[in-house]
Amino acid sequence: MKINVKLIVLFSAIMVAVTATLGFLAFNTVEASVIDSELLDMQNIVHDKSNQIETLHSRASEDIVFAAQNPKFSDYFDLSDTKSGNIYNDDGVIQFTSEQRKLKSDLEDWIYHFQNKFTVDETCYIDRTGQQQGALILKAPVPDEHLSSTKKSEDYFEPSFEKDPGESYVQYPYVSPATKRWVFAYTTPIVTSSDGQKSGFYHFEMPIYVFQDVIKSDVGRMFVIDPEGFLIADSNYNYSNKPGSGYMGQPHEEYFPSIDSISDSEDFAGIVSGMNSLEKGQSKWATYDKNGEKYFVAYKKLPTFNWIIGYEVPRSQLLAGENDLFALQINLILLTSLMSAGGLVAIIMVSSRITHPIKILADSCKKQDVHNLKEIDLVTDDEINDVTKALNNMIKQVNEIGQMKEEFSSMVTHELKTPLTPILGWCQTLKNPKIMGELSEKQRNAIEKIQTNAKRLQQLIGDILDAEKLDMQKMKFDFQEINVTDFMNYLHKNLQRLMDAKEIKYINDTEPNLKLITDKNRLEQVLTNLVLNAVDFVPNKGLINIGAQDKGDSVLFFVKDNGVGIDKDKISNLFSKFYQVETSMTRSHGGTGLGLAICKGIIDGFHGKIWVESIVNKGSTFYFTIPKDSIRNNTEKN
Amino acid sequence: MKILGIDDNADITDLLDTVLNGSSHQYSFVDNGKDGINLIRQNKYDLVLLDLAMPEFSGLDVLDELKKENLTKKQKIVIFTASSIVNSEIESMVKEKGAYSYLRKPIDVDQLLKYLDEINED
Numbered sequence: 001m002k003i004n005v006k007l008i009v010l011f012s013a014i015m016v017a018v019t020a021t022l023g024f025l026a027f028n029t030v031e032a033s034v035i036d037s038e039l040l041d042m043q044n045i046v047h048d049k050s051n052q053i054e055t056l057h058s059r060a061s062e063d064i065v066f067a068a069q070n071p072k073f074s075d076y077f078d079l080s081d082t083k084s085g086n087i088y089n090d091d092g093v094i095q096f097t098s099e100q101r102k103l104k105s106d107l108e109d110w111i112y113h114f115q116n117k118f119t120v121d122e123t124c125y126i127d128r129t130g131q132q133q134g135a136l137i138l139k140a141p142v143p144d145e146h147l148s149s150t151k152k153s154e155d156y157f158e159p160s161f162e163k164d165p166g167e168s169y170v171q172y173p174y175v176s177p178a179t180k181r182w183v184f185a186y187t188t189p190i191v192t193s194s195d196g197q198k199s200g201f202y203h204f205e206m207p208i209y210v211f212q213d214v215i216k217s218d219v220g221r222m223f224v225i226d227p228e229g230f231l232i233a234d235s236n237y238n239y240s241n242k243p244g245s246g247y248m249g250q251p252h253e254e255y256f257p258s259i260d261s262i263s264d265s266e267d268f269a270g271i272v273s274g275m276n277s278l279e280k281g282q283s284k285w286a287t288y289d290k291n292g293e294k295y296f297v298a299y300k301k302l303p304t305f306n307w308i309i310g311y312e313v314p315r316s317q318l319l320a321g322e323n324d325l326f327a328l329q330i331n332l333i334l335l336t337s338l339m340s341a342g343g344l345v346a347i348i349m350v351s352s353r354i355t356h357p358i359k360i361l362a363d364s365c366k367k368q369d370v371h372n373l374k375e376i377d378l379v380t381d382d383e384i385n386d387v388t389k390a391l392n393n394m395i396k397q398v399n400e401i402g403q404m405k406e407e408f409s410s411m412v413t414h415e416l417k418t419p420l421t422p423i424l425g426w427c428q429t430l431k432n433p434k435i436m437g438e439l440s441e442k443q444r445n446a447i448e449k450i451q452t453n454a455k456r457l458q459q460l461i462g463d464i465l466d467a468e469k470l471d472m473q474k475m476k477f478d479f480q481e482i483n484v485t486d487f488m489n490y491l492h493k494n495l496q497r498l499m500d501a502k503e504i505k506y507i508n509d510t511e512p513n514l515k516l517i518t519d520k521n522r523l524e525q526v527l528t529n530l531v532l533n534a535v536d537f538v539p540n541k542g543l544i545n546i547g548a549q550d551k552g553d554s555v556l557f558f559v560k561d562n563g564v565g566i567d568k569d570k571i572s573n574l575f576s577k578f579y580q581v582e583t584s585m586t587r588s589h590g591g592t593g594l595g596l597a598i599c600k601g602i603i604d605g606f607h608g609k610i611w612v613e614s615i616v617n618k619g620s621t622f623y624f625t626i627p628k629d630s631i632r633n634n635t636e637k638n
Numbered sequence: 639m640k641i642l643g644i645d646d647n648a649d650i651t652d653l654l655d656t657v658l659n660g661s662s663h664q665y666s667f668v669d670n671g672k673d674g675i676n677l678i679r680q681n682k683y684d685l686v687l688l689d690l691a692m693p694e695f696s697g698l699d700v701l702d703e704l705k706k707e708n709l710t711k712k713q714k715i716v717i718f719t720a721s722s723i724v725n726s727e728i729e730s731m732v733k734e735k736g737a738y739s740y741l742r743k744p745i746d747v748d749q750l751l752k753y754l755d756e757i758n759e760d
Contacts, residue, residue, distance in 0.1 A: 002668060044708040210669075216649055247689070316749060413722070414691065414720050414721075417720040417743060418647065418691075418743075419649075420743075421650055421653075421720070421743045421744040422647070422649035422650055422652075422653050423744075424744045424745075424746075424747075425650070425653040425657075425744065425745055425747050426653055428746065428747035428748060429656055429657055429747050432747070432748075433656075434660055435656060435657060435659070435660050458744065462722070463693065465722050469722075476723070476724045476727070477724065478724045478725050478726040519724075521724075521725070
């Protein structure tokens with residue numbers, strides 16, 4: 001991966017991680033405070049509702065206490081003919097005296113007014129005995145044997161003359177005998193005489209759905225539970241509240257849903273048990289998980305019946321109305337995106353500033369000519385400058401070494417050549433009878449040996465020098481037009497003497513009138529080298545075939561022999577320096593192992609190609625081509 | 639022909655001495671360029687055989703000095719060089735310095751004798 005891509009990925013990852021973490025922390029902090037304030041709101045609502053319920057109770061209680069002190073009740077109970085009970089006619093209808101009728105009518109008006117205050121149509125009883133017997137029913141006459149249902153709590157009303165006048169009691173829910181629906185009731189004794197005799201009870205039934213109206217809630221779920229685990233009221237539940245929807249003696253479980261309908265989880269059960277252990281009027285809140293979501297519950301114990309009012313809101317709804325929180329979320333996302341985008345731009349700029357000089361450096365290095373390294377012109381204010389300096393230092397040293405190598409080899413070859421001049425010169429002179437006189441056969445042989453070896457040394461020095469030049473790409477060519485046909489004839493003739501020892505058949509197959517612009521001396525060097533190799537590898541009375549053909553754009557030369565051939569796996573290394581197919585062959589023509597490498601170097605210098613086709617034990621053919629426009633290529637190159 | 643050989647290598651001047659001994663040419667040798675220039679100033683030679691690689695005062699310095707004094711064309715100057723530069727470059731150098739021709743080292747004695755005869759006939 002490229003450095004700038006790496007940097008961008010790394011920085012992006014860091015930035016995303018940092019902004020995400022900061023965003024998450026900020027969001028969480030804000031969310032926590034939002035939830036705190038929402039919880040406070042929930043608790044306030046719970047307090048509000050509980051106050052409303054308590055107000056309802058206290059208003060009803062105060063009103064019936066006040067009603068019971070109405071002198072009309074005393075008057076009614078003082079009437080002598082009512083004390084022994086109601087008077088019924090033959091059809092069982094109560095018969096009232098005119099005075100009774102007037103009082104009854106007044107009371108009915110008053111009760112009607114009283115009921116209106118609560119917008120309920122429930123019955124008011126006046127129980128003369130406190131034993132639920134012979135009650136004076138002022139409205140909606142009903143059978144009166146069931147003023148209450150089964151006892152459900154301590155606060156259950158027990159009509160008793162033990163209760164003090166001026167006190168009121170709230171009665172646990174039951175099905176009203178008058179309207180056949182679930183009600184709770186308020187009761188207070190009526191005292192008619194100065195000695196404190198309790199002549200009866202004033203009894204007011206309130207339908208239970210009044211609570212439903214109180215705990216209505218648009219958000220979340222509000223409910224009232226009793227210690228038995230019944231949902232007395234539930235904003236999520238549709239209680240049937242029409243008159244006649246219940247029946248007398250109906251069990252609670254048939255009408256009220258269980259608390260389990262909110263949640264049957266252990267967590268919630270724990271919360272409920274916590275609710276029940278509260279002191280009256282005390283409030284708390286808790287959370288539990290339902291359907292994979294967190295629910296917040298605020299609750300308070302009501303003073304009446306040990307009922308508990310609860311209010312639960314799921315987290316999503318708790319935060320749903322929080323537009324600020326939503327805006328914060330949007331802002332955070334925007335901020336993160338902006339920071340990321342800005343950061344990305346910055347990183348791209350920074351990384352390109354880092355990678356640009358590296359690219360320049362790499363490009364300068366790629367362009368370098370290995371034989372003439374140029375210092376890199378790049379100045380930066382970072383570590384890349386150190387790299388450039390180090391590279392330039394290296395380039396300087398390499399160039400110096402190259403220079404030294406060149407000087408050294410030129411010096412060495414010159415020093416090696418210098419003694420060769422007198423050696424070879426003296427050999428020649430010694431062999432010249434005009435100068436030195438006749439030599440004996442032995443002397444002549446000795447001179448020949450010295451001369452042959454000195455020449456070989458001369459050849460070696462020449463090869464090394466050539467290889468060095470080719471290596472440094474410093475070999476220069478003398479291009480001139482030659483007649484290839486004449487040249488090949490000359491070469492054929494000139495090398496003929498080499499064939500005598502092995503009686504080799506030596507053939508020249510060159511097209512007539514073939515011309516080429518090339519370096520004659522170097523061409524001769526290549527062909528001579530190939531022919532000398534062939535001489536080494538052909539058997540006695542073998543065949544060597546040289547030649548040249550016009551190939552249009554180029555001239556193809558070849559040197560063919562029927563010698564031992566070359567293994568396929570050795571062909572690829574054949575033109576490498578110091579490589580010989582068999583080292584034993586070195587001795588026979590005394591090569592340095594540079595011969596074919598030099599041939600390849602020279603042909604490369606001509607922009608030609610050199611290759612070999614060989615079959616083991618059948619012979620090899622070395623081919624090379626020289627393009628006719630090699631001089632032009634060479635000029636262009638220089 | 640009157641020949642002057644300038645070469646710091648006594649083995650070569652000895653060799654030339656031996657080779658030329660049997661010939662009809664007059665010859666003398668010096669082992670440094672400065673003596674060579676002095677001799678050229680004072681004498682009339684037909685041919686100067688000049689080694690290029692000599693310490694202190696090289697063959698090229700000799701040629702430059704002779705050219706400065708217009709003495710290069712007074713006689714034919716043949717340069718000996720062991721350098722491996724290509725023919726065309728040596729030829730252009732020979733031309734520029736006002737020399738006559740060149741011979742590559744190691745010197746082929748037979749070739750040298752043949753060459754001297756050719757020059758003599760010119």
